[in-house]
Amino acid sequence: MFDRDRWREIFEAIGKNKLRTFLSGFTVALGILIFTILLGLGNGLLNSFLSSFVDDAQNVMFIRSGNTSKAYKGFQENRKIQFKNEDFEFIKNNYIGKVEFATPRIYRDGLAKYKKESGSYGIRAVHPDHQYLEKTIMMNGRYINEADLKERTKNIVIGRLVEKDLFKNESVLGKMLNIDGIQYKIVGVFQDSGGDNEERLIYMPYTTVQLLFGNNDYLDQINLSYNMTMSTEKAIAFSKQIEKDLKERFRVAPDDQSAIRVYSLAEDIKETMVVLRGIYLIIFVIGIGTLISGVIGIGNIMTFSVKERTKELGIRKALGASPGSIIAMVLQESVLITAIAGYMGLLVGILVLKLIGNSLKEFFILNPKVDTGVIIVATMILIFFGLLAGYIPARRAAKIKPIIALRDE
Known part of the structure; x- marks a missing residue:
């Protein structure tokens, strides 16, 4: 050699x-x-x-509801399926060991004002687990916590660009922000790798929104992350099982594709x-x-x-x-x-x-x-x-x- x-x-x-x-x-x-x-x-x-999917965990499932497309078990077609808090608790308690994090979502839009500055922003009312599903990164302060849910506080977390738009160079923690005539206290500022749209959002406790807007327990959507020890095939099977169980819970025909939909990122993967x-x-x-x-x-x-x-x-x-x-x-x-x-x-x-x-x-x-x-x-x-x-x-x-x-x- x-x-x-x-x-x-x-x-x-x-x-x-x-x-x-x-x-x-x-x-x-x-x-x-x-x-x-x-x-x-x-x-x-x-x-x-x-x-x-950089702004979401890759093991996320999205559970959405709509209207039924056919009659079933005495119920007429075009019946609206409305998720409630009890359905969120059902998801959390019925799949222990399989669900990692879970959160409801309620969507709203609001006009936010601070001094002479104002702007329209998307509002997401969520559970503290939402931070891990969305991969939200806290820049200052804290995220929504369990105490905010129980006490239905008017504490909010704002995106980096909301802070930039309305507060310029001011420190925002502890400041009050007027949204549609209601004063909310800012407890945190976040950033999100999902882009500008994600950083122009405002998060608040879902229980607070339920109390302030309708005094009900309605939810628009339920998101969860499954245990990462599951294989892709098992994750897909789990999403189908959740859909099947929810259809039985709401008395929806098994082949009704519009009433309840469970979408898992595992399918895309x-x-x-x-x-x-x-x-x-x-x-x-x-x-x-x-x-x-x-x-x-x-x-x-x-x-x-x-x-x-x-x-x-x-x-x-x-x-x-x-x-x-x-x-x-x-x-x-x-x-x-x-x-x-x-x-x-x-x-x-x-x-x-x-x-x-x-x-x-x-x-x-x-x-x-x-x-x-x-x-x-x-x-x-x-x-x-x-x-x-x-x-x-x-x-x-x-x-x-x-x-x-x-x-x-």
Whole structure:
């Protein structure tokens, strides 16, 4: 491996076949370049998918209600299904161990005023668990807590952009904000990676909204997160079980798709993984195909190299060189060409992905890149292919008989 004379001979052999060596190396480099770029673009698609749920936990289920589309068990069609607090408690208490966090939602819009500033903002009345489902990040103060729910306080948490719009550079904690004529105390300011719309929201206790607007226990929606130990298939089955149980609870036909709907992000994850597996399969087939063409090229180079050095190899054997040493020399040359060409292809591929960056965002490709582990594996595969490409001509070289080699012209 570290024989200086052998390395000198290898470089001399490569120098005698510069064009063929370049072309075979170029094929390998092109193969790993294509492989790297395609893999990076595949990862970019995955990043784009994950970014669409960046402001929500990925194990979330959304439970929504509507009107029935058919009569069932004595109830007429077009009956409105209205969730209440007792339904939220049913969800929390009936699936202990399977539900991680749960929150109701009540949606409203309100005109907020502070001094001379005003603006219309979306209001979400929620449970404290909502912070973990929405991945809300507190910048200042605190989130809504259990005491706010029990006491039905007029405490609110405002988004970063609400603070910026209305309060400019003032400190907001403890300040009173007028929303539709009612004074609320600001106890926290949050930010959200979901974008500007998410940061122009105001959160308050759902029990407070129920008291102030209608004195009822109505809910617009129920969200929950399932236990992350569940597989995707089990999570989907769990969402279907919740839907089935709620339909029985509200006496809704099992095949009524409009009255109660349970949507789980696990379904999107499953569908996306199917697509991604298809993409990675295409990447694998194309990458292996291009690498095989490179391997064939290297095999041809080694075959020509052995043929041109027939006399030299025969003399080596006549002077006592073992078949193993001849095989090792040919394989070393093959691996050298493969490793250098493959490494150059990897470097160019990574550079291309960096140059692409987020320029393909409109094609749903975000931050395309390849992991270091993948690069290491690809390099090992290249070295293996290099050994494979050189093995056949190496064996042929090792079988050369000195007397026949010396007669070769």
